[in-house]
Amino acid sequence: MRGRVFLQTRPAVTQAPTRSPDTQALDTLTGGAFTAPTSGERTARLREWLQSQPSPEQMQEVFRELSGRDKGAARVVRERLDEIKRSKGQEVIAAEWAQKAQAMLDQPRVNIADAMAWQRDAAKAGAPLSREPLATLRTQIADRIKGIEDLQHRVQVQREAAVLLAQRIEILSTKSWRDAQAAADALRTDVPEWQTQADALVQDPNWASVDARFPPLLDASRTQLQVVWDAFQSALAQAAAADADAAAPLPPVPVWADELRAGRGLPPEAPPKPAKPKADPEQAAKANEALAAAIAKLEQELAQGHGKASSGAAAAVRAALKDHGKQVDEKLSNQAHTLLASAGELEGWQRWRADQLRQELVTKAEDLFETVPPAEGAPEGEAPVRKPRYGGRKMQEQLRALREQWKQVDQGGPPNHALWKRFDHACNEAHKVVEGWLDKVKAEAAEHRATRESLIEEVTAWATANANVPVQDWKAFARQVHQFEARWREAGHLSEKAFAELQPRWKQAIQAAEAPLSTAQKGSLERRHAMIEEAKLLGGAPQLRIDAVKSLQQRWQAEAQSVPLDRRQEQKLWDAFRKPIDEAFQRKTQDRERAASALSERDRAVLEASKALEAANASGDANRIRNAMTALDAALKGQAQARADKDRADAQEQAPSAAPAEAAAPADATAPAEGASSDAAPAEGEPAAPPATPKPTPKPVIAMRGDDRPGMKKTEPAAPMRGGKFGDRRGAPGAGAPGRFGDRDRGGRDARGGGRFGEEDRGPRLGDVAFRAQREALEHAQATLRKLAAQAHGEALTQLLAAWEQRSADQVPSQSELGRSVTPSVRGNWVKALQATPSGDASEALLRLEIAAEAPTPADQMTARRALQLQLLTRRNDPSPVQTWGDDTARVLATAHDAGKARRLQAVLKTLMR
The missing domain is CATH 1.20.58 (Methane Monooxygenase Hydroxylase; Chain G, domain 1)
Structure with missing residues (x-):
């Protein structure tokens, strides 16, 4: 409101500017700017006053009086005065260049180059080209x-x-x-x-x-x-x-x-050709050769477009025609005249083409700088800024290419001094960027040289300090040398001359620094080659010694960790070291595979039984899996019977086919032994073979008590020991093979065959293939049975909960489906509970079940569970919840179905019915 009041007094101040420094009049003129309490209000009132376009004399008077009071507020007036000054200067420049442009347009003939130069020169002079006129x-x-x-x-x-x-x-x-x-x-x-x-x-x-x-x-x-x-x-x-x-x-x-x-019916007439005088063949050949050379030169110049050179070549052709015109071939003469006509046309165009190419080069040279318009908010009329388009090296390459192209154009046409001045001026301006870049490169080169020289001195000092000191860690030593080399590579660019001067000094210093490492690497190479020869001897031995191989590998690793080598060289040495050992292990593996491939009849039987068990595992049928496990166990036990048959057959082959006296032999000794061939009987007249000594029956080894305490009888067999963790696996029901961790049972018997301590003899050892096949098949079968049991347990539990929800006793799973943990009496109680009408409360029964299964209880029932646990502690003679979980489940089933109770019952039965 105060500003509006002052604006009402403004018409009274539109008279002539006041010359005297009357502050009251100036305050009235500016709408109260001098009496405003703050600098911000003074500035606002001055801006409002400047919108009325006061005269420059008034603004100068206000600025002179206000600059001593408030420079911040006076800056607004000063900026307006500076703007008026710049605008007056631009008006003068604009009038000058407008006059030049008008004079150019008024001329009947306008030069294109002058017209294009007007805009460029006007922009350089700062003329406001965006303003009228x-x-x-x-x-x-x-x-x-x-x-x-x-x-x-x-x-x-x-x-x-x-x-x-x-x-x-x-x-x-x-x-x-x-x-x-x-x-x-x-x-x-x-x-x-x-x-x-x-x-x-x-x-x-x-x-x-x-x-x-x-x-x-x-x-x-x-x-x-x-x-x-x-x-x-x-x-x-x-x-x-x-x-x-x-x-x-x-x-x-x-x-x-x-x-x-x-x-008209007349024959065609051939135009008579003027007879050419016969010329000397030698002179004609020379004339044709001279003209052909001149023609070839002219063709080359015309193809390249060289104006000056083509003029000289055309003059040479004309001279050759003038001297040898009567002696040259007609075809060659016609070719010469055609080329001369083309050369004449090119001479007429050469100046225009050369100027056109020069104009393109001038444009490229001037485009090396780009004109950046003034930023937004800059004072009006500010001249644009010219910035280089390329850096130093790129600018240098561009200038060289442009000057080379200009030289080529000058060779093909007459010079143009006006275009040359423009081109040379643009190139000189661009070369200033190159000069600045060269100065920077020189400074960087000096800095890089000083850095490299200091690095050489540092390496020399380090080498002198470590010359007589024993090295404990060669890896750290090599790491330090590599760091020196990396610093040398990253020390910056040098000229070829400076690099050639410093490189020998650097090589000498770094070689002296890494001399101890080179000596250590030489000794390490000798030791590694010796270990390679030792590895060849071990690999070529008929029996591979594993302990010697391990020891040799440990020595190699210790050597590799102590003295580092070049990565490629170390890899090659390692390959040479491991090759004979790998070949030896490969031969051993091949021998094992060959031995495994030669399966016996018993191994084939075990393999077939293992494959049948794997097929049963894939079928997912529990009964089929158990039958296949029984068949595999029978195949394993059948080895002992096969060995007994083999021993009996060997004994019969060694027995005589006929007894020397019938009285000394049993009644059935006259018959050939079972399994013996009829050809075993001696021929007539031959002496009978002496009777073979019967093989003694092995005496069973009986484990005796190992003590002599009173009352102990050593003749009694020792009581069987309690099965351990691994022995229980062999004695488990349905198990017909060793467990996962041990291949031997409780008595130390090898699962592949061959017992000890008087235990059952399973026959010869199984091959690796058969043994591994039967072990994996049994492991898969056990895992499948456990999976099927868990699946059946879940299905039975789900079926039981569904029977409770529908109150259908017929849906209760059978005894076999419920498992061994649920007795027939418990199942009967469940059926009766489902047949009866729902009644009662299942809260206490559910708490007992959760205590028995050690399952969590909902938060709202925790107080009741603690109270029940205290009551159970006082009832010492009552059965525990673990013993009565079946009856508790029946009490829950006798109540009405509830979703929350069903979830709690399912959670506990998962554990209790296993």
């Missing part, structure tokens, strides 16, 4: 440049069109004159139309501004096309007259003349 003038200049370039392009198009029209006319001269007469109507339209378009180009306002080479080209094309068209019309009219009148002369076109002559 410079914005309009810049647009007019750009349109003028575009019109001139389009006009020059249209001239080239018209020239090509003239060439195509001339070619059409020339092609018609090679066809029938009637075809040419039919096509003449179209040409009578196209040729005048081309002439009209050419005249329109000349009448264009920008025609005076085109390059000087374009008007002659257009005039030459117009003249050539007119001459060809006039000759064509004259010849065509003469051909039509000759066709109508047989006495009329024939046209000068050979094809048309032959056609008319054939129409």
Whole structure:
């Protein structure tokens, strides 16, 4: 509101500026800026006053008076004064460049290069090109440049069109004159139309501004096309007259003349060729050789587009034709004239092409810097900033490439000093970036050299300090050497000369530093080679000594950990060391596999029984698995019977086939022994074989008591020992093979066969394949049975809970499904509970079941459980919950079904019914 009140007094201050430093008047003028209590309010009132566009004299007076009081508030007025000053300066610059642009546009002839330079120079001078009138003038200049370039392009198009029209006319001269007469109507339209378009180009306002080479080209094309068209019309009219009148002369076109002559019934006449005088073959060969060399040089220059060089080569060809024109071959002469015509055309275009290439190079050189517009919020009229597009090295490469291209262009055309000045100025500006980069590179190179020299001194000092000190840790020593080498690699870039100077000194210092390590590595190599030879001896031995191999490997590891080597070299030595040992173990494995592959009949039986057990495991049928386990156990026990049969057969083979006296032999001794061949009887007249000594029956070994305490009888067998953890597995029901951890049973018997201490003999040892197959099959069978039992237990429990929910006694699982933990009487109580009407409370029964199963109790029942546990402690003679869980379950089943009670009952029965 205060600001609005002061604004009402503002019309009274629109008179002439006050010259005297009257503070009251200035305060009234600025709306109370001088009497405002704070600097922020003064600044706000000054900004509001400046919106009314006061005169510069008033702003200067206010600034002079206020700058001594409040510089922060006076800064607003000073910024406005500076802005007015800059705008006045830009107005002067804009008027100057506007005058230049207008003068350029008023000229009848405008040079494209000058027009393009106006915008660049105006931006450099800081002229506001985005403001009027410079914005309009810049647009007019750009349109003028575009019109001139389009006009020059249209001239080239018209020239090509003239060439195509001339070619059409020339092609018609090679066809029938009637075809040419039919096509003449179209040409009578196209040729005048081309002439009209050419005249329109000349009448264009920008025609005076085109390059000087374009008007002659257009005039030459117009003249050539007119001459060809006039000759064509004259010849065509003469051909039509000759066709109508047989006495009329024939046209000068050979094809048309032959056609008319054939129409008149006359034979065609070949034009007589002027006879060339015979020349000396040697001179003709020299003339052809000289002209061919000049032609080859001209072809090369024309292919490369070199203007100056092509002019000289064309002059050489003309000179050769002038000197040897009468002696050269006609084909070679025609080729020379064709190339001379092409060279003449290239000379006419070479200046334009060279200037075009130079203009492209100038644009590339000037584009090495990019113009960055002023940032947002910058004072208006601030000149744009030019920043380099590339860094030092990239800029240097670009400058070298541009200057090399300029030299090549200068070789192909006359020079252009104006473009050269622009190009050289742009390159010099860009080279300043290269100079700064070179200075930086020199400073970095000096720093890198100092770093490397200090590193050499440090390595030399370190080597001197460690020369006579025994090394305890060679790995730490090698790590320090590697760190020195890494620091040398990362010390920065040097020039080739400086690097060649420092590299020998570095090699000498690092070699002296790692000399102790090299000596230790040499000794380690000798020891490792000796261990490799020892490994070869161990690997080649007929019997592989495992203990010697382990000891040798430990020695190798100790050596490898003590003295480090190069990684590749150490890997090669390790491969050479382990190769003979691996080959020996491989031979041992192959021998074991060969032995395992040669299975006996008993092993095959065990294998077949193991495979049948694996198939039963896959079927998931418990009865089938148990039957297969029984069959496998029978196959294992059948080995003893097979061995007994083999021993009996061996004894019968050793017994005599006939007794020496019938009285001394049993009644059935005359018959051959069972299993013996009838060929075993001695022939007649041969003495009978002496009777074989019968093999004594082995006396069973009986375990005696190992003490001599009073009352103890050693003749009585010792009581069987209590089965341990591993022996119980063999004696478990249904187990027919050793357990997982031990292959021997309680008495020390090997599961593969062969007992001791008088135990049952299972026959010869099983092979590795059969033994492992039967062991894995039994382990899988036991795991499958446990899985099936757990699955059956879960199904039975689920069925029992479903029977409780539906009050259906028929759904109670059978005795076999419930398992051994549930007796028939308990199952009967459950059935009766389900048949009766639901009644009673199951809270105490559930708590007893949870105590028996040691299961958790819901939080709201914990107090009741503690109270029940205290009561149970006082009832010493009552059965515990573990003994009465079946009856407790029946009491729960007798009550009504509840989801929470069912979850609690299921949780405890999972444990109790196992």
